[in-house]
Structure formats: C-alpha cells, structure tokens
Amino acid sequence: MSGKTSKAIFLKAYPAGMPEPAGFEMRDIDVASPGDGEMLCRTVWMSVDPYMRGRMRPEVKSYIPPFSLDAPLEGGAVSEVIESNNPNFQPGDYLVDFAGGWKEYYLTKGERTQKVDPNLAPLSSYLGVLGMPGMTAWAGVTQILKPKEGETMFVSGAAGAVGSVVCQLGKVKGCRVIASAGSREKCEWLEKEAGVDVALNYKDYKNAGQLTKALAEAAPNGVDCYFENVGGMHLEAALNCIGFGGRMALCGMISVYNNKEAEPGPPNLTNMIGRGVMARGFIVSEYMDKAMEFAGEVAPLLAQGKVKFQESVYEGLDKAPEAFIGLFKGENFGKAVVRVGPDRA
Amino acid sequence: MSGKTSKAIFLKAYPAGMPEPAGFEMRDIDVASPGDGEMLCRTVWMSVDPYMRGRMRPEVKSYIPPFSLDAPLEGGAVSEVIESNNPNFQPGDYLVDFAGGWKEYYLTKGERTQKVDPNLAPLSSYLGVLGMPGMTAWAGVTQILKPKEGETMFVSGAAGAVGSVVCQLGKVKGCRVIASAGSREKCEWLEKEAGVDVALNYKDYKNAGQLTKALAEAAPNGVDCYFENVGGMHLEAALNCIGFGGRMALCGMISVYNNKEAEPGPPNLTNMIGRGVMARGFIVSEYMDKAMEFAGEVAPLLAQGKVKFQESVYEGLDKAPEAFIGLFKGENFGKAVVRVGPDRA
Numbered sequence: 254m255s256g257k258t259s260k261a262i263f264l265k266a267y268p269a270g271m272p273e274p275a276g277f278e279m280r281d282i283d284v285a286s287p288g289d290g291e292m293l294c295r296t297v298w299m300s301v302d303p304y305m306r307g308r309m310r311p312e313v314k315s316y317i318p319p320f321s322l323d324a325p326l327e328g329g330a331v332s333e334v335i336e337s338n339n340p341n342f343q344p345g346d347y348l349v350d351f352a353g354g355w356k357e358y359y360l361t362k363g364e365r366t367q368k369v370d371p372n373l374a375p376l377s378s379y380l381g382v383l384g385m386p387g388m389t390a391w392a393g394v395t396q397i398l399k400p401k402e403g404e405t406m407f408v409s410g411a412a413g414a415v416g417s418v419v420c421q422l423g424k425v426k427g428c429r430v431i432a433s434a435g436s437r438e439k440c441e442w443l444e445k446e447a448g449v450d451v452a453l454n455y456k457d458y459k460n461a462g463q464l465t466k467a468l469a470e471a472a473p474n475g476v477d478c479y480f481e482n483v484g485g486m487h488l489e490a491a492l493n494c495i496g497f498g499g500r501m502a503l504c505g506m507i508s509v510y511n512n513k514e515a516e517p518g519p520p521n522l523t524n525m526i527g528r529g530v531m532a533r534g535f536i537v538s539e540y541m542d543k544a545m546e547f548a549g550e551v552a553p554l555l556a557q558g559k560v561k562f563q564e565s566v567y568e569g570l571d572k573a574p575e576a577f578i579g580l581f582k583g584e585n586f587g588k589a590v591v592r593v594g595p596d597r598a
Numbered sequence: 599m600s601g602k603t604s605k606a607i608f609l610k611a612y613p614a615g616m617p618e619p620a621g622f623e624m625r626d627i628d629v630a631s632p633g634d635g636e637m638l639c640r641t642v643w644m645s646v647d648p649y650m651r652g653r654m655r656p657e658v659k660s661y662i663p664p665f666s667l668d669a670p671l672e673g674g675a676v677s678e679v680i681e682s683n684n685p686n687f688q689p690g691d692y693l694v695d696f697a698g699g700w701k702e703y704y705l706t707k708g709e710r711t712q713k714v715d716p717n718l719a720p721l722s723s724y725l726g727v728l729g730m731p732g733m734t735a736w737a738g739v740t741q742i743l744k745p746k747e748g749e750t751m752f753v754s755g756a757a758g759a760v761g762s763v764v765c766q767l768g769k770v771k772g773c774r775v776i777a778s779a780g781s782r783e784k785c786e787w788l789e790k791e792a793g794v795d796v797a798l799n800y801k802d803y804k805n806a807g808q809l810t811k812a813l814a815e816a817a818p819n820g821v822d823c824y825f826e827n828v829g830g831m832h833l834e835a836a837l838n839c840i841g842f843g844g845r846m847a848l849c850g851m852i853s854v855y856n857n858k859e860a861e862p863g864p865p866n867l868t869n870m871i872g873r874g875v876m877a878r879g880f881i882v883s884e885y886m887d888k889a890m891e892f893a894g895e896v897a898p899l900l901a902q903g904k905v906k907f908q909e910s911v912y913e914g915l916d917k918a919p920e921a922f923i924g925l926f927k928g929e930n931f932g933k934a935v936v937r938v939g940p941d942r943a
Contacts, residue, residue, distance in 0.1 A: 307872065313872075314872075315872045316842070316872050316873070316874075484867070484868070488867075497661070503867075503870050503871050504871065505871065506867070506868050506871070509868065510868075515865035515866065516865055517862030517863060517864075517865050518862060518863025518864045518865060518866075518867045519862075519863045520860035520861055520862050520863060521860065521863075522829070522833075522848075522851070522863045523829070523851050523854065523855075523879075524879075525848050525877065525878075525879030526848050526849065526850065526851070526879035526880065526881065527652065527658075527659075527660045527661050527879070527881060528661070528879065529661075529878075529879055529880050529881060529884055530878070530879045531876065531877070531878045531879075532870065532876070532877045532878075533870075533874075533875075533876045533877075534869075534870030534871035534872070534873065534874055534875045534876075535871065535874050536871065536872060536874060539874055
C-alpha cells in the first residue's frame, strides 16, 4: 500500500515572547508506507503542554532537544493503528505515544508507545489525568511533597491539568488544600467539584503582598507543601507563608516562560534557610519507573469519583496553535486537548 | 561572695542596613552571685556569626527570637567556670555555651552548655572548626549535598568559617572543589592550604554572567553540589552551571542580609525544574542530634591536618562590634573570634 498525505503543524520561527498563531503553519507532508517493524498511525487526540514552550528556546540547555523548524512539531497523542508491520500492535489498537502530536498520520516503531483501552476510560484522559499530567501531579505529591494528614498544601495553577490532580490527591491524603486559579469559574469548580478548602482567584490580587495576605488567612497554620506551576508572585507568597520544614515541588513556572527578559526570582529565598525548606524541581520522566504505581493509585480514584477532571477541547488540527497559546493566557480549564480525528475511524 | 561588675555590649537600635559601630554600646552590668544550680563564668573567646544579623530584624519570623535592645547581646562563647553551684561543673572547667558572648562575666545554669578540653585543641577552635560553623559545614555536606566521589562541588564564601570546612570535606569525599572568595590572599590559602582545585576571586567578576563563565570553565562537567553562603550573583551562576540531579545546600546569603530593600532572587530558578535540582535551606540546630557523629568525623581530620583553619582574632570585648561588622564586609579570613579575656586566668 502506498503512503499517505498528512496535514502537520510546523513552527516557522522560535517565538521571542508569547507565541503567536502566525508563528505556526499547517503544511501537507508525505507519510511513507510503514517499513519493517513500523506502523502507520492516525492521531485521534493530541496534547498541548507548557513544557513545549521550553522546546522553542534552543539556546537553553534542557532535558529534551529543541523543536526543529524543518520538521513537524511533536508531542503526546492518542492514536489508532492503521497498518502495522510490528508484531506487538494490530490495526485498531489505540496507543499513547510521544510522536503523534501536531499531525494527522505518522509512522512509528512503537518504541515510546503504550497501548490503552478505549473502554476503560475516555481516550483523551490518557493525555490528562491518566497520562503525563496526572503522573506529574502524582510524582510531585508522593515522591517530593510527601504530605502528612492534617498538613496544609498550596497549589498554584490549580485548575490546570496537573494542578487539579494535585489538589485532589492532597485531599485524598488528608490535607487542607488552598488552590489558586485565574477565574471565578475555575475557583468554583475547585471548591465545589474538586473539594479544595479555599480557592483563591489570583486575579483579585495585584501583587505578592496581597496574595500573601490572602494565603496567610487561608492557611493560618502556614503552608507545609507547595506545588509550584506558576512562579512569580505565587512563589513569593508561598515562601512568605511556608512553615518550618516546608517542602516545595517545582513543576513549572508558566508565568515566566514567555518573558523576553529574564524575570527576577522572589526576594525572599532566604526564608528557605531559617525555615529549613526543601525545594525540588522535577520533570515527570525522572519517575517513569513508577508509572504502574501511579496508575494503580490514580485510576481507582478516578473510577470512584475521588478525582475529577475538566477538559478544554479544541476541534481540529488547525486549532492546535490556539490551544497551545491558550496555555499561557489562562484560557484553558483543565487539560487542553485537540481532537485531530474521530475517536473511532 | 558578692556579685561582679561586667562589661557587656548592648544594641542601641536595630540596624536599617549595614550595621555600624555607633549602633552598639559597651555598658557595665551587675552580675549577681550564682544561685542554686547556677555558675558564674568568665568569657574567654566569643564568636561573631552572620546569623546574628537575622536576630537584629525583629519583623521577620525566624527560628530564634530577635535580640532585645534592653539586655546584653548574646552568642556562642568559650568560657571558664569561676564559681559553681552546679554539681556538673567545677571552677576551672572550660565550656562552650550560647549565653556567654558579648560580655565578660555571666551566670548560667549550664543548660545549653558543653564542657571542652583545653588540651585537645585550641579553645577558640570550639567556636569554629570544632564548633557551630564546623558542624554547619558538616551537616550541609553529609546530610544535604551527599557528594559522590568524582563529583564537582562549588562553595561560595569559601574562606569563611563554614565555607573553608565545606571545601576540605569536599576534598575528603573525593570531589573536584571550586571555591569562591573575596581576595587573592584568601584564594591562595584555599588552593595551597585547603587544597581546592580552583579558587575564584569573585571581585574579578562584575556580574553573574562573568562569574558564570569562570565557573563553567572551572567546572567543565557542571556543578553537582553547591554550598550557598552568599546569594546574589553566586546563586545565579551556580544555577547556570548546575547539572542534572544537582543539589544545593542553602546555608546563608550574606550578600543580601544588610539590604534595606529586598533584593530580587535569581532569574534562572526555572533551571531547577528542567535539571531536577534539589535545594534545601537549613540551620545547624536541626542536626544537633548528630553532633557526636560530626565530632567523630571532623576532629580526626583536624588532627591529621586534612582540615585546616584560619582565624581572624580581634583583641578585647570592645572590638566585638567591629568583628561582627567585618563579617559583612568580607574583612575576616576564616573564623572571626574576639578574645575577651586571657585563655588561663
């Protein structure tokens, strides 16, 4: 069987600040017939994630190489196998892998690929609560913060794909959870659905001093665990309220990712010294050997309704840049996913 | 026996920025005769330490209360027992305690007091390499950084009481050690006596970018362990050069202690995320249950000449403010101590 033509999104230039739609271009690419050991896959859902911004900054040393300007972008996706010369995968199988994003069709040898069951959970959830963001949340909570019952946890970016799972794991562990998100609607969902104790709409606070005051009121015994997704005034407020022996899981600092000029860090890092605070930056891949443990803990919580999730669905591959840019504008609620093709072909 | 008159140093007002000699005052105080369980002690050596600046900032929540303006300052000292109503201590005993600094005579119940042997090591060393600064260095290295043989360690404030011990423990653990200090003389001592691999005179570098370049050259495989005494451009350079899985022990940030306006933190904290870096602030009291382990490891290294030390000696109690202020001006080399009275009465 001959190859296919696929639409795919290219990056035209590395963005200097906030990415713009004009920086992306949808082009047609040829996808050859699968060779020995290869399979042809059709992308069903693709993921947009904040870490991708880091791959658009080629001058910074990081844990993954920057995107190439001469090839389609790539990222996590749920795909259906169309043709297979790989004995481990059959046509009709669904899988999650890290090559399928930003395109309709692609070839893979299935090396960074995992089969998923479309009957067990919605396919898109394998990009969110049961996928990389959920695993990120779980790793930060269980491997870094290690909250004890009765402790207070503060979560920034709390309505996002990672933060929303952090909040709910915090509640499962018996913590008082203070969440910060960027709209009244998000805060309502966090308090009513996700069960956090207090949700702060950070847009009500003009600076770190105001946010500190609100956080201190919501956390009268201080913050024991801080899960950092945002940076900036959130980190400063957390450092003001953190208690003796506090822990901070540094997962992201989305507020600074698009700055053209490096933004200074918080002026109160010395609080870490007097209060014996530990901060640990991390990327989820470090904990991949614990993926089964994650699934074993979070999948039942999802089934029991103890972990809920929200999705922002963008329809069509051409909407992928908009979905990605929305990450940095606080426009997405829960996990942002793009439906590239129908669930069942 | 009736009481004694003692000279003692008082703080007249909390300093707004860099402390000044005029902010201190030597006054005569009456020291009563020791009551039941008490002893009268004579201060031989007193310690000045950077943490004392934090006790002059009453508005900041910390692990120890601020100094009172209506009482003599206090701090670590080596003292001789003159009279004793405490069965555990006899006249002529020498001890280290946390009440004896900044005065000639004082009463104590011996609750935060440890006997020391004047024949085993110089009495002043119990305030330095065998005392709190040495224990701080040991705790940061062994309990936080946990360096592996062949790793690279970067130490700021490396010629100070803590830093100089950190450097030498790093060498004992088999690390490549890069030290930063503030004069050519200090750098020479670090390379020739303390045995570090490269000593950088930070005064040769105007900003974090220049210091980063020098550090990157000295640490071609990146920095695995960073011992932070200074803050500011040192922390920024360390974060630029830190490798994947790096650890940072945050012991002090002396460059920012006297700022009137809070100084922003480093703009590159996001490096902690992509590189999986752990930072841990600490104060030595957290590890006091390991004091015997510290003494068991460091005292033999001192005896074997594998750990050397320098002292800046100030003669006379009236020089104590000058010794203290010198801490923040980089004027002291090694441990700063004040001789309050003769070693043997």
